[in-house]
Amino acid sequence: MNSANPMTSELQARPAAPARFYQAFVFLCGVAVMTVEMAASRLLAPFFGDSLLVWSNLIGIIMLGLAAGYYWGGRYADRHPRPEPLFVAVLLAGLWVSLLPLVTRPLFRLLPGDVFSTPTRLIIVSFAGASLAFLPPVTLLGWVSPYVLRLLNQSVESSGRLAGRLYALSTVGSLMGTFLPSLVTIPWLGTAATLALAGALLIGSSAWGLVRSRAERVEHEMQQRRPPSHPPKPKPEHPLRSFFLFLFLGVPATVFVASRGPLKPVPGLVTEAESAYQFIQIWQQGQIRYLVVNEGGGIQSFYRPGSPFGTGWYYDYLALLPYLYRLAPSPAGRATAAGAAEAVRAAQTPGRGIAAPAMAATAAPAAAAASAATAATAATKAATASTATPATKAVAAPAGEAVLKTLLIGYAGGTVAQQLAALPAPYRSEVVGVEIDPEMVRLARDYMGGIPPHTRVVVADGRIWLRRDKDKYDIIIVDAYSREMYIPFHLSTQEFFREAKEHLRPGGLLALNVNASQTGGLLASFYRTLASVFPHVYWARSGAYMNYLLVATGRPLSPETLPAVIGRDGPPELLPPATELAAGWRSTPPGGKGLVFTDDRAPVEWFTDWMVVTYPARK
Missing domain, CATH: 1.20.1250 (Growth Hormone; Chain: A;)
Known part of the structure; x- marks a missing residue:
């Protein structure tokens, strides 16, 4: 049936x-x-x-x-x-x-x-x-x-x-x-x-x-x-x-x-854009413009008409790299730097003015940073002037030396490039900036002060560009992040650092900006990975937040005299970060268990997520 x-x-x-x-x-x-x-x-x-x-x-x-x-x-x-x-x-x-x-x-x-x-x-x-x-x-x-x-x-x-x-x-x-x-x-x-x-x-x-x-x-x-003999009716x-x-x-x-209009309206919004890589906004408070991505948890670039220095963030520490490169090894002790650093801290109490949180979404600390930096500069100049020695007066290269050549992987809005181009001779750099996001380059050109003189910007992946590039550089800076908080794993490995080393001139520096905690494992992993390629690796905190500067080179590097050189030849806004850097300079491995990152195994995301997980306890 x-x-x-x-x-x-x-x-x-x-x-x-x-x-x-x-x-x-x-x-x-x-x-x-x-x-x-x-x-x-x-x-x-x-x-x-x-x-x-x-x-x-x-x-x-x-x-x-x-x-x-x-x-x-x-x-x-x-x-x-x-x-x-x-x-x-x-x-x-x-x-x-x-x-x-x-x-x-x-x-x-x-x-x-x-x-x-x-x-x-x-x-x-x-x-x-x-x-x-x-x-x-x-x-x-x-x-x-x-x-x-x-x-x-x-x-x-x-x-x-x-x-x-x-x-x-x-x-x-x-x-x-x-x-x-x-x-x-x-x-x-x-x-x-x-x-x-x-x-x-x-x-x-x-x-x-x-x-x-x-x-x-x-x-x-x-x-x-309908009966079979009935004709069909037209469909209504x-x-x-x-x-x-x-x-x-x-x-x-x-x-x-x-839904047209700003996707995320914020006070002072100048423009916003969606690229193939991220959501980008530029907003302005007072005379300062900030470039942020995604939810705006961190400032990616900073622009202020006039001097590009004195941002209060890690950019100022990257601007010290040409001075570190020109320094000759010095046997001087750390007393001068430590005393000047104490003067900076005293001048900035209460509230540390030179290092507003690098990931802060508000621009309010910038004004406080400028005023605190002024007081800190005076205190530091007094400290360095009273303790100058013949050794500290002979550390800089002659003014007639050639302009430095710097490769910047992670151009973003161009803050670092503007600073490097604005330094006095012989510390000024010709910059090749590599940025993977073409929309970021457009916004930097149109809204963040334009492309600095003697700067060439290439739209490419940093590692792919480095592999194809034939030039040699005095300084290579890696300041690249994806999804705002993750350093791309392929820019973190032993193999990448070997490729970068091949592009350094004798005595050249490789520097990284790493957003990490001192004991979370990420900083230690970058140190161990760099140490597997370079004979000398140094690190220091670059601001009052979670930014750290790592510097790898083939020669000993000692920044004790850096504040004296900045006080004599550098922008005065760089004197407080120079003093802090000299006082916090370390060559021993940071705390935490670290790995040697390789192309086969580089759990950068895992270490970063662990940093986020443990952030409330540290805070």
């Missing part, structure tokens, strides 16, 4: 055209899922950052939504094997996706979190925000593959082949949804337009399928009721077609227009 479901019999009686439509529908929904994930990372970054913790949350939410959609979609398809519920679910998902650029901004502003929130807070807050925004549409899209499989499956013998075809189409669609937004739509059109296109795609395809399936159902019912215009056309064209376009 045949007990076939009448709905199955209805589907079996339909022509093959709907099957092709359903397969295309599966493909398009696969495109949409990954488009949502790629765009979601750009919506989250301005508020929660782009760290590995946030990415883990996002990927986990997408997987959770798909798993829930597979499960509930399959169950519902068995109970209601009709196409209409599927198209309604995808239609709702399309509406949700279209609204994301509009609703996520106020939602995420209510859930503050940055990379140096407590890790528990960052994980919970970013997970909550991402779940509220992205879990519902992804769950609805997870219905598609099992539901279409149920609708098209006509026999057990062909079920495996059908399932394989549908999941292959969904996966190929996901591949397109991965590359198309990241390479085309987000860089060229932006995140809001990308989501509007994805929403329109879902709304249009599901609305067309819903109208068609309902029309076919009505036609099928009319054929069953479906009343929902105009409404669906409005949803397809109106909702995404309206949301796209409404």
Whole structure:
């Protein structure tokens, strides 16, 4: 006895055209899922950052939504094997996706979190925000593959082949949804337009399928009721077609227009941009402009008309490298530097003015830094003048020596390049800046004081450029970060430092800016890795926050006389950091267990995440 479901019999009686439509529908929904994930990372970054913790949350939410959609979609398809519920679910998902650029901004502003929130807070807050925004549409899209499989499956013998075809189409669609937004739509059109296109795609395809399936159902019912001799009546215009056309064209376009304007409005906003690598903002307080990325947890570049020195951040310590390079080894003790450092500390009490937190999102400390630096400069000049010796007066290279040549990997907004170009002879440098993000270079040129004289900027990956470059340099500076807080692992390894060493002239310096804790393992790992390549490695704190300067070279380097040289030949704003650097100069390994990073094993992200996890206890 045949007990076939009448709905199955209805589907079996339909022509093959709907099957092709359903397969295309599966493909398009696969495109949409990954488009949502790629765009979601750009919506989250301005508020929660782009760290590995946030990415883990996002990927986990997408997987959770798909798993829930597979499960509930399959169950519902068995109970209601009709196409209409599927198209309604995808239609709702399309509406949700279209609204994301509009609703996520106020939602995420209510859930503050940055990379140096407590890790528990960052994980919970970013997970909550991402779940509220992205879990519902992804769950609805997870219905598609099992539901279409149920609708098209006509026999057990062909079920495996059908399932394989549908999941292959969904996966190929996901591949397109991965590359198309990241390479085309987000860089060229932006995140809001990308989501509007994805929403329109879902709304249009599901609305067309819903109208068609309902029309076919009505036609099928009319054929069953009509006598065979009766001619068919003309199909009436479906009343929902105009409404669906409005949803397809109106909702995404309206949301796209409404979401124009700043993605993350902040006081003093000058401009913002989305690049293929990050979300970038430039904002201004007083005469100072700051370049920040993602959620703005750290200042990436600093620009102030006039003198580029006296920033109060680690840039001033990198500007001391040409003076270190010109110094001759000196047997003098540390008494002079230590006494001057104590004068600096006394002049800056209360509040350390020369080192505002490098990752701070507010510009208020800069003004205090300038006034404190003025007092510190006077105190330090007095200290160094009273203790100068013949040795300290003979440490600098003659003024007629050639201009230094410096390679800067991680150009960002050009703060370091501007400082190196503004130093007096013989400490001034010709700079080759390497920056992977072309949008960052454009913003630096247009809003951060332009490209300094004798500076050439190359848009490339730092290591790839170094491998192709044939020049030799006196100083190589590595100040490159990805996702704001992670030093790219391939710029952290023994093999990379060997390549860099080959590009140094005799006596040249390799310097790194490392954001780390003194005992967390990351600083110790960089020290050990550099020490496996260079005979002499030194480190010192570069500011009052978590920035450290590591210097590797082939010759002994002693900065005891550095404050005296700066006091005589350098910008006065560099005197306080020079004194601090001389007092804190170390050649012994820092605390913490460290590894020698190699191309095979360089868990930079793990050490950085551990630093974030332990930050509240240190604070």
